[in-house]
Amino acid sequence: MKSFQTFVETYNYLVTVFLMVAGLYVVIARGNMIKKLIGLSLFQTSVYLLYLAPAKIDGGTAPILDAAYTVYSNPLPHVLILTAIVVGVATLALGLALVVRVHEAYGTIDEDEIFAESEEP
Amino acid sequence: MTAIQPHLPILIVLLPLAAALVSAFFRRGAGAWALAMGVSALLPWMAGTMLWTVVRSGEPLSYALGGWAPPWGIEYRVDVLNAFVLTLVTAVGAVIMPYARRSVAREVHEHQQAWFYTMYLLCLTGLLGIAVTGDAFNAFVFLEISSLSTYVLIALGRDRRAVLSSFQYLIMGTIGATFYVIGIGLLYLVTGTLNMADLGARLGPAYATYPRPVLTALAFVVVGVCLKLALFPLHVWLPGAYASAPSVATTFLAGTATKVALYLLVRLLFTVFGIGITFRALPMTAVLLVLAVAGMVLASFSAAMQRDAKRLLAYSSVAQIGYVTFGIGLANANGLTGGLVHLANHAVIKTTLFLALGAVYYRIGSVRLEHLAGIGRVMPWTMATFVVGGLGLIGVPGTAGFISKWYLALGAIDAGLWPLAFVLVITSFLAVVYVGRVVEVAYFHEPSGPARDATDPPWSMLVSMLAAAGATIYFGFDTRATAEVAGMAARLLLGGRE
Amino acid sequence: MRLDVLLRIGAKLVLPFILLFALYVHFHGEYGPGGGFQAGVIIAAAVILYAIVFGMAAAERAVPVRWLERMIPAGVLIYLSAGVPALFTGRRFLDYSALGADAAVGHARGILWIETGVLITVASTMIAIFYAFAGRGRS
Numbered sequence: 001m002k003s004f005q006t007f008v009e010t011y012n013y014l015v016t017v018f019l020m021v022a023g024l025y026v027v028i029a030r031g032n033m034i035k036k037l038i039g040l041s042l043f044q045t046s047v048y049l050l051y052l053a054p055a056k057i058d059g060g061t062a063p064i065l066d067a068a069y070t071v072y073s074n075p076l077p078h079v080l081i082l083t084a085i086v087v088g089v090a091t092l093a094l095g096l097a098l099v100v101r102v103h104e105a106y107g108t109i110d111e112d113e114i115f116a117e118s119e120e121p
Numbered sequence: 122m123t124a125i126q127p128h129l130p131i132l133i134v135l136l137p138l139a140a141a142l143v144s145a146f147f148r149r150g151a152g153a154w155a156l157a158m159g160v161s162a163l164l165p166w167m168a169g170t171m172l173w174t175v176v177r178s179g180e181p182l183s184y185a186l187g188g189w190a191p192p193w194g195i196e197y198r199v200d201v202l203n204a205f206v207l208t209l210v211t212a213v214g215a216v217i218m219p220y221a222r223r224s225v226a227r228e229v230h231e232h233q234q235a236w237f238y239t240m241y242l243l244c245l246t247g248l249l250g251i252a253v254t255g256d257a258f259n260a261f262v263f264l265e266i267s268s269l270s271t272y273v274l275i276a277l278g279r280d281r282r283a284v285l286s287s288f289q290y291l292i293m294g295t296i297g298a299t300f301y302v303i304g305i306g307l308l309y310l311v312t313g314t315l316n317m318a319d320l321g322a323r324l325g326p327a328y329a330t331y332p333r334p335v336l337t338a339l340a341f342v343v344v345g346v347c348l349k350l351a352l353f354p355l356h357v358w359l360p361g362a363y364a365s366a367p368s369v370a371t372t373f374l375a376g377t378a379t380k381v382a383l384y385l386l387v388r389l390l391f392t393v394f395g396i397g398i399t400f401r402a403l404p405m406t407a408v409l410l411v412l413a414v415a416g417m418v419l420a421s422f423s424a425a426m427q428r429d430a431k432r433l434l435a436y437s438s439v440a441q442i443g444y445v446t447f448g449i450g451l452a453n454a455n456g457l458t459g460g461l462v463h464l465a466n467h468a469v470i471k472t473t474l475f476l477a478l479g480a481v482y483y484r485i486g487s488v489r490l491e492h493l494a495g496i497g498r499v500m501p502w503t504m505a506t507f508v509v510g511g512l513g514l515i516g517v518p519g520t521a522g523f524i525s526k527w528y529l530a531l532g533a534i535d536a537g538l539w540p541l542a543f544v545l546v547i548t549s550f551l552a553v554v555y556v557g558r559v560v561e562v563a564y565f566h567e568p569s570g571p572a573r574d575a576t577d578p579p580w581s582m583l584v585s586m587l588a589a590a591g592a593t594i595y596f597g598f599d600t601r602a603t604a605e606v607a608g609m610a611a612r613l614l615l616g617g618r619e
Numbered sequence: 620m621r622l623d624v625l626l627r628i629g630a631k632l633v634l635p636f637i638l639l640f641a642l643y644v645h646f647h648g649e650y651g652p653g654g655g656f657q658a659g660v661i662i663a664a665a666v667i668l669y670a671i672v673f674g675m676a677a678a679e680r681a682v683p684v685r686w687l688e689r690m691i692p693a694g695v696l697i698y699l700s701a702g703v704p705a706l707f708t709g710r711r712f713l714d715y716s717a718l719g720a721d722a723a724v725g726h727a728r729g730i731l732w733i734e735t736g737v738l739i740t741v742a743s744t745m746i747a748i749f750y751a752f753a754g755r756g757r758s
Contacts, residue, residue, distance in 0.1 A: 020303075027292060036292055044299055051306050064650075077309075080258055084302060086656060086741075087265045091295050093748045094272055098288040100755065105281035114285065131712045139699060142692035188705070188714035 012053035019046035031112040037095045044088045051077040130184040130197040133167050134250045141242035150234025154222050157238045161218040164211035172204035192316035198255030202610040206252045206384045209465050213376040213472055220585035221369045224479050228367040229277050243270040248381045257305045258315045268294045274370040275362050286361035293358045297348030304342030307334045320393045328398050350382035352446055353416030356439045363435035368479030375438055376472040380464050383445050391614040400452055409450030416443030421551035430488040434474055441467045448529050456532025461607035463525030473510035473589040477503050480582050484575040495568030502577045504563050506590035511556035513593045516549045521596035630672040637665040645738055655734035659741025666746050687743045694740030701732040
């Protein structure tokens, strides 16, 4: 049962790594630009999990000062991830705007098709 | 002045940020340009004052944002290395701004010109923020500010490939920044702090207890930052981005964005992780040297085969970044000095070259080699500055490029790596080839087609080009501002922690 | 009876409460989950709901694009202006204790001030993004 215990203890990290690798795979393996952006979002989500899951301290309560409690969960990673989420949203919005422009310019949003018909540098 | 001086670390970021926001209210490009010009002229003085203060006193400047003392709060920390980079970035920005008025008016759509300057100022804010901050996560925030505005700057080019290159850069750049965040997250989990100086103090003992997370963090962070600085083989986004962006955007990015990423790499390797973890626990020297040399050689070959002058210079940039990484990888006094000096010299040289090409584009609307025939005869001053930049790229004595290659070769010899010193010389010959292609077409062919009616660009553009070319020659002789300061920075980094 | 009557009446009934909830989330950001970003997104969701139910033309009459283009930088300027009083009293930038008689009052005011800036910028940006994409005709 040792391996099951290890699995439960490291479960959040396993999910993080799975999402990370799945996201990167989608970015690399798919030619459709919107799918690449979705893979990128998936990849960024795994990072949020990497920061947030360890923020919960064993036996910690909500981080509001009170005389009755001594152990609090760590609020700093939540603040960091709020920033990272906003950055991710901005990147996604910019990426989608670029995809719309590429579609207008090339008529397609598949990278392989675009490279096939593009001029040589 | 004495009232402002303690606040310089925050003001150098606040000023361009506020200017970017005000510039977003402008409808036409002229007003936005004037604002950008005013701010760009002020910034080098602020950075120079900080550099002067730090060099004279030997103590870093520390600014606790919000009154919260470090390491609890965010700290802006300026030592010799950052002050050097800040002065470089602000100086490049100041030189480009007079030139930008005509160049941007020619290359960017009328209704997007004010947005161009807004994005330019935001990019400047981001780059200066990365250079001035002493907090690792704050560096990520500024990294993304500069990256997002860069994606927009590139996409404002007229060619339809600009949007495609911008998208490719967006994907790769975001992956790079996210890798950096993963690394910082692992470091935070192991040490509990985000302040770079504090991480430097705590990582030694933390490595002894938790070696694997620390090494994993190092790997993630290095790959992430190397994506941003376009180290071979993570440079794939750079040629397309530089070739299709508007000339002013290319010039600014070539002179600053990769340099600030190189600064971040140096800061992480030497201050945060320290020489002990970076170079002894992992074969970082071997990795960096192999990639640097591969970049130098392969990118120089690629440059020699290009038919578009901007793409040629973009590949040349990848090669030059290889030189700087070579110096960083050597991690000895001469090598690191050479790397840091080349960081500054290459910024000056590439600025000269791209400004000249931008002037050619301004007159004839193209920078393909076949259209540049005879351009040296009809645009003498422009191509003269290009030749000066080209000589700097090759490393001819009397130009800034020679100084950096000298130190790098000394560093290679100090490390006992004689063959690599030869590689440095050989790649300089490759630079002769690709610079020579442009010079040959420009001077030894008859002017034809659109080149026939071209003349030198207006004074506002010539002023910037001559200033940059003058700096290329000046820093080949007077190395107080570049090599001596770089030497001080190198000694500080190497003598810091073991 | 048109089929969208339920939708239109429902949206008109619900929209004020959505906006009120956004303000609640904004003002309670210090004491519980919430703050400027979350409130800004809720306001944007309200405007997007209005645009979906009543059409882009009606939404653009209610929240013109010109306003949005000005509110985005204005919000950030509001944020930065919260840090400036500290510079005049010899403290560091963004030191909220300069905003009130004592540190506690100053911090409460400072947080509310910056969160308002964040609210304005985030709401305008989200609505502007929606307008930019939804405003493009079907190709």
